[in-house]
Amino acid sequence: MECKNEIRPIDLEQFLPEVIRFRQSGWRMGQICAVRTPGGYELSYTFVKDYDICTLRLSIGEETVVSSITPIYPCAFIQENEMAELFGVRVENLSHDYHHRLYRIERDTPFKEKG
């Protein structure tokens, strides 16, 4: 079966309207992933419809605040809390904000620094 597996870079301003379009078109939220880059983060939000997957790619600075997608996809709360807690990504408007206590770990943002 031929399936699309696309990574689409997107600006912060266009991000939420695009997520709303995905939701209205019946896409399921697949996964959210943060990757540390020099001076910031690369955030990947993957959506699934039928057998196609599309990943929206946000490149942000370290202090950039990203809006939560939980008002659109309530199920995103675990994965958004995870990237906030492990990487230190600043996420606002989370429906369930665990305030870095999702995981009971001793170190703050352990995935932020390499090695």
Next chain:
Amino acid sequence: MAERSVIPFGPQHPVLPEPVHLDLVCEDETVVEAVPSIGFVHRGLEKLVEQKDFKQYVYIAERVCGICSFGHGMGYCQAVEHVMNIEVPPRANYLRTIWMEMSRVHSHLLWLGLLADALGFESLFMQSWRLREKILDQFDEMTGGRVIFSVNCIGGVLKDLSDEQLKTLLKVIDEIEAELKPILRTFLQDYTVASRLRGLGVLSPDDAIAQGAVGPMLRASGVSYDARMTGYAAYGDLEMEPIISKDGDSYARCEVRLKELLQSFDLIRQAVAKIPAGPIAVPVKGNPNGEYFNRIEQPRGEAFYYVKGNGTKFLDRFRLRTPTTSNIPPMVSMLKGCQLADVPLLILTIDPCISCTER
């Protein structure tokens, strides 16, 4: 309005061998809200990819979870192989498919035993686990390991199966299927099972998609999605259709898993009939440079494996989105409105794997 009280559920609970906690907000006996807590045993295994080279990391990926071990190794290898443009030999793809389906059988039988035990159906619990042992014995015969058997490598697999071993496997699954069918009939037609599970935790198709449900949980709501249909490994050569149910309740989730057991036997038979001769691995040269989102259908549902390489032997990032991570939000949503006494059963019908979630 009745007075609300908060009842803690877990992290240690008789029906759950792994730690997960729920704060259940109840009005009398009715749950009106559930707040999940995980993270009691978070291990940070994704971070280890920065310290183990991409070939060594196969062994870490396999140890994310004992039950889903083979699939995690395969999902990780497939992602790296895609980044490195490695074409895995057809025989290796068939071997991966056979082991993946055997893993699904042992995972579903484990779940069936746990659910039966929670229902107080002790003979069913023992029969399920007795049959599961036969699959674990086959793993032992084939690979030397019963649960984590480390046969995946970048570029293929580490062990081959002889014709004699494949014949024995067919004989064993024939035996298991013959013994399993009456058990499934008993389970699905049992009055108590139906009265406990029918109408419990109903998830509509729209809610299943909106809440991010995957695997048997999604298919039990009537959504025909099974990542095996994308044709990875040898699935593209085999005949299969996703098993779905319409009701979206706890009984439907059980029904889908039970029918998937029979589907796995069929896939194993097809794979054994079609497995080609040839090498089981190709040499790997160079280091991964690039990224890829891979997905496979684990027993509990779709899992994502993301790798990002930088041209060195250490990856920049490995991300594993496990099925249970995706199934907790719909589970929490389903708990609203159910009776307190039904909470353990409802949780078991999503077959949560906390070991995976605490990767």
